[in-house]
Amino acid sequence: MNLLGGHSIGRLASFVRLFSSSVPRRLQISGLVLAIGASLTEGISISLLGPLLALTGERTKSVGPAGNAAARLLHAVSLNFSLPLILAIFVGAVLCRALMMRKRDMVSFDLQIRFINAVRRRLYRAIQDAHWSFIARERLSHLVKALTTDIDSVAMGTNLFLQIPAVALVSAVQLAIALSISPLLTLATIGCGGLVAILVRWRRGDAFQAGMRIMLARRATFDEISDFLASLKLAKSHNAEERHRLAFEEAVAHQHDNMLAYSRRTADARMLVQVAAAIMLGAFVYAGAEFSHLGTPELVIMIVVFARLVPGVMQIQQNAASMWQTLPVFDDLHRLIARCDAAKEPLIGGGSERLPLRDRIRLSGVRFRYDKVHGPDVLDGLDLEIAAGSAVAIVGASGVGKSTLADMLMGLQVPDAGSVSVDGQPLTGPRLAAWRRSIAYIPQENFLFNQSIRANLQWAAPDASDADLRRVLALTGADAVVATMPDGLDTVVGERGSRLSGGERQRLILARALLREPTLLILDEATNALDHDSERAVWTVIDRLRGSTTVVIIAHRLSSLRSADHIAVLDGGRIVQSGTFGTLASEGGGRVAALLRAGAVMEEAEG
Secondary structure, X not given: XXXXXXXXXXXXXXXXXXXXXXXXXXXXXXXXXXXXXXXXXXXXXHHOHHHHHHHHOOOOOOOHHHHHHHHHHHHHOOOXXXXXXXXXXXXXXXXXXXXXXXHHHHHHHHHHHHHHHHHHHHXXXXXXXXXXXXXXXXXXXXXXXXXXXXXXXXXXXXXXHHHXXXXXXXXXXXXXXXXXXXXXXXXXHHHHHHHHHHHHHHHHOOHHHHHHHHHHHHHHHHHHHHHHHHOHHHHHHOOOHHHHHHHHHHHHHHHHHHHHHHHHHHHHHHHXXXXXXXXXXXXXXXXXXXXXXXXXXXXXXXXXXXXXXXXHHHHHHHHHHHHHHHHHHHHHHHXXXXXXXXXXXXXXXXXXXXXXXXXXXXXXXXXXXXXXXXXOOOEEEEEEEEEOOOEEEEEOOOOOOHHHHHHHHXXXXXXXXXXXXXOOEEOOHHHHHHHHOOEEEEOOOOOOOOOEHHHHHHOOOOOOOHHHXXXXXXXXXXXXXXXXXXXXXXXXXXXXXXXXXXXXXXXXXXXXXXXXXXXXXXXXXXXXXXXXXXXXXXXXXXXXXXXXXXXXXXXXXXXXXXXXXXXXXXXXXXXXXXXXXXXXXXXXXXXXXHHHHHOXXXXXXXX
């Protein structure tokens, strides 16, 4: 499907196609039938005004074409032309129209909700299935905005879109009645209305471009909000709140100016339509009475028709302009979905198979760069072997690619060249899915949900029992933390674990990782927030895992390396040194030895 189109008409066509394919066809047909029914009953009730006025007036003989048509219909079904009958049919038609409009509105709302939920689910799934390298390049605030406010904007546009056919059908019936009474006057009025529509379009301007400007202004405001909330602790610690406030105020002012400019043009256009409609109605009544010599019933019907027709036409025009304004948001959503689909990860979801590690993980000649065109290489011909059941430490300066290497081990990043294999087989397809079910990863940023301790732990293993939870809590020393909590495992930890200290959060996160009983456990600077006693407790756990679980530790502390079976030093995108702690410490020109000679971590290493 062409999601972009070369013009706003193309965007509208894409919207219509997606809508048609996203909601049940029977529901679409039901809405159309109800809209037609409501329109016809509207026409019946208006047409009956002629006979009704004729019967209640001063014996007016002429009831006009519309009234004669209604009268002929009554005679055709052998019904007497009487006031009670006309009133009964009139009330019945109004009642039928009200019931049909109620049902039509319910169906329309159902269509709207189904469509929006379908788009939201499709976007959510597209983001979920996209490769991590794509997600990492996208701004998080844009993804959140797309799933929330952008979807809501499309919902509003969908509501306007669904109203247009219903109002247009009613207007068509009203025009048909007017044409049956006075074709010449009706056509003249339509012609004048067309001229007014051109003037309104000129005054309102390009709604699509206005919508584009408003969308970009809203995005800038959303970005400022997201940045402020994400850096709130840092901003307060640096007394930089005012800087964020000023940036936010500027973004809000820009959004306000764009929205106000469009609102002003829309209000001007609405006023122009109202004035023109009043002038045309006055001219129509005068021409009908003086030149066309319409009788009182026909004139009243014409006045009723145009009194109801003008607001309908105004609504169609306003809805169309407002919907046009939301098309840039819809287009942006589809661009995002298209990008996500293009970056879809070839990973088979579902299942419960795990991938054991019996021999070793091997990275051979791995090259990788985030910017595929301009570089630079983050990993450049990297070779590394990790034996099953061993504890391997990866060290290196900040920015040398340690976290990228961790992403490679998890299969989140794919090498531009070289390979990553487990027991001699590449990590692709079903093996990659099974591998991810077999690993546990603890990132630098410790993250806990604003839920209970139990819920946070069971996120890693939903079927885990309380006995399983207590076992891993005891392994990491977090059982002492839980014991001090007022509600034990049911204690809510706060947003991102804000009710816990850094060390307490890290212990719970370690326990959550171990609950997966991983084949491979990756700790990415995970012990940095722990004190020495807590870190020793973690290494006690790692020692217990030796032989059954492979552990990769990315760290700066040499105390984190001392107990490792193997240490690999990463620099320039390659492993430049490897060996045991003792071997590397004795190499005079090595990085580990240099750190020890500098004395920066000697005390820590001895401790």
